[in-house]
Amino acid sequence: MKGSAIPAPIAGFQLEALDGEIVLLHPTRNLVVHGNSTCALIWQLCDGIRSVDEIVEILTAAYPEASAEIRSDVTTTIQTMLEQGVLQTM
Amino acid sequence: MDSTERIEPTYRLLALCARAEGHPIFYERLTSQLQRFNAWDELPAQAELHGMAPLLRHHLRRANAAIPKETAQILDGLYARHRAANRVHAQTLLQVNALFAQAGIQMLLLKGLGLAYQCYPDPALRPVSDMDLLIRWQDSRPALDLLASANFRVDALPSAPKPVPAELTADSPLKAGLSTRVELHFHEDASREFDGLDAAPQSLTIEGQTIYVPDVLPTMRYLSRHLRRHLFAAAEDKPLQLKWIADLISLAEQHADKINWESLRRSDSVLLNQLETFYSLTPPLVKIKWISASNPPPNGINQYPCGWPQRTFAQRKQIGWLKFLRCTFSAPSEWWLRLYYGVGKRRASFYGAIVYPLQIAARIIFTFSKKRPEDL
Numbered sequence: 001m002k003g004s005a006i007p008a009p010i011a012g013f014q015l016e017a018l019d020g021e022i023v024l025l026h027p028t029r030n031l032v033v034h035g036n037s038t039c040a041l042i043w044q045l046c047d048g049i050r051s052v053d054e055i056v057e058i059l060t061a062a063y064p065e066a067s068a069e070i071r072s073d074v075t076t077t078i079q080t081m082l083e084q085g086v087l088q089t090m
Numbered sequence: 091m092d093s094t095e096r097i098e099p100t101y102r103l104l105a106l107c108a109r110a111e112g113h114p115i116f117y118e119r120l121t122s123q124l125q126r127f128n129a130w131d132e133l134p135a136q137a138e139l140h141g142m143a144p145l146l147r148h149h150l151r152r153a154n155a156a157i158p159k160e161t162a163q164i165l166d167g168l169y170a171r172h173r174a175a176n177r178v179h180a181q182t183l184l185q186v187n188a189l190f191a192q193a194g195i196q197m198l199l200l201k202g203l204g205l206a207y208q209c210y211p212d213p214a215l216r217p218v219s220d221m222d223l224l225i226r227w228q229d230s231r232p233a234l235d236l237l238a239s240a241n242f243r244v245d246a247l248p249s250a251p252k253p254v255p256a257e258l259t260a261d262s263p264l265k266a267g268l269s270t271r272v273e274l275h276f277h278e279d280a281s282r283e284f285d286g287l288d289a290a291p292q293s294l295t296i297e298g299q300t301i302y303v304p305d306v307l308p309t310m311r312y313l314s315r316h317l318r319r320h321l322f323a324a325a326e327d328k329p330l331q332l333k334w335i336a337d338l339i340s341l342a343e344q345h346a347d348k349i350n351w352e353s354l355r356r357s358d359s360v361l362l363n364q365l366e367t368f369y370s371l372t373p374p375l376v377k378i379k380w381i382s383a384s385n386p387p388p389n390g391i392n393q394y395p396c397g398w399p400q401r402t403f404a405q406r407k408q409i410g411w412l413k414f415l416r417c418t419f420s421a422p423s424e425w426w427l428r429l430y431y432g433v434g435k436r437r438a439s440f441y442g443a444i445v446y447p448l449q450i451a452a453r454i455i456f457t458f459s460k461k462r463p464e465d466l
Contacts, residue, residue: 012267014174014266014267016170016173016174018166018169018170021166023166023167023170025167025170025171025174026267027174027175027266027267027268028267032163032164032166032167032170032171034163034166034167
């Protein structure tokens with residue numbers, strides 16, 4: 001995935017937190033996507049304005065101790081969410 | 091040996107969990123049932139069909155049950171979905187309550203959403219599909235006008251003031267992608283379904299707002315009538331939902347100390363017999379354990395009549411006249427009879443052989459007099 005790609009949530013999906021995990025729900029589509037708190041954070045940063053590079057930058061500033069893994073975590077998570085149909089690229 | 095062992099395992103597990111609160115004997119039985127349970131694939135769908143998915147998840151988690159990850163994830167998703175939906179319904183309730191309060195319209199919140207807040211440790215454990223409000227018929231026009239002004243899509247009022255309609259509906263604008271259907275019912279309903287509900291209403295506080303609900307015993311009687319009405323039309327693919335049974339059990343147990351059980355036995359044996367039937371599948375709290383003393387589960391649990399009205403008259407040709415008639419007039423299962431008529435085991439066979447066929451015949455005649463046979 002290119003760092004300039006801009007991921008955006010598919011309209012209607014909402015995030016529900018459940019005991020340390022998250023699920024993404026759509027009110028009319030029978031699709032539930034499960035994830036962890038990292039997914040939740042990345043999902044919330046995917047607003048259709050920020051690029052992947054910018055999301056990586058924000059997370060690296062917030063968690064400098066994990067900077068080595070952040071890029072691969074972000075791209076993998078975004079790629080998975082694109083495949084699951086909860087994100088799209090602009 | 092557990093007397094419920096002959097019952098189909100998925101229904102048996104769901105029926106066991108049809109209660110808001112667990113207790114030690116309940117969790118002991120749950121753990122024991124889970125040891126031999128293996129129908130995990132069908133469990134979430136069946137739980138959802140009965141409006142029981144969140145409550146099942148709640149009890150499984152409380153019991154620290156080891157369940158397949160996929161089942162747990164589906165139940166998590168269903169719980170989250172119901173929680174999000176109930177949040178939207180609660181917002182709509184608060185909006186309508188505020189509108190009506192400002193206009194001096196008194197409303198009582200019935201059934202689902204009220205019970206979700208009254209009886210369950212987490213309101214998301216009780217799935218709600220709509221919202222039932224009881225108001226005075228004289229308030230129907232201002233109520234509908236208020237809802238229309240708040241962008242609800244409302245039913246038109248009937249042109250004649252009588253008879254009072256069974257209900258009028260208003261669909262809320264979308265919130266988080268969901269609309270709440272508000273069903274307005276009226277004290278003056280000729281079916282007398284809502285009789286007694288306005289005596290001594292109780293208050294609930296939801297997000298700082300006061301909401302009124304009927305008192306406990308009138309609510310239990312109303313839920314019992316509601317359950318019987320649904321049971322009459324229930325069929326295998328549209329079963330009597332266990333969430334309604336959970337409501338009655340939970341309300342009874344929550345108020346077990348305040349209910350005058352002796353008086354209830356004299357005045358409302360139907361309700362008490364229904365409770366006894368429910369309690370053959372889930373153990374009662376110790377303080378009311380006398381309800382299920384020597385109470386083996388009835389035969390034919392979750393089995394429904396298979397003639398009219400479960401099937402329409404138009405279907406008689408496919409089924410064959412004789413079979414259709416036989417299904418229509420044969421005695422329903424003991425479980426059905428005990429729940430519908432609120433009778434004990436001994437009287438159930440009399441009701442099946444005599445009362446039920448006569449009642450069906452009377453209903454058919456009554457319905458025929460109003461409709462064409464093909465519409466039945």
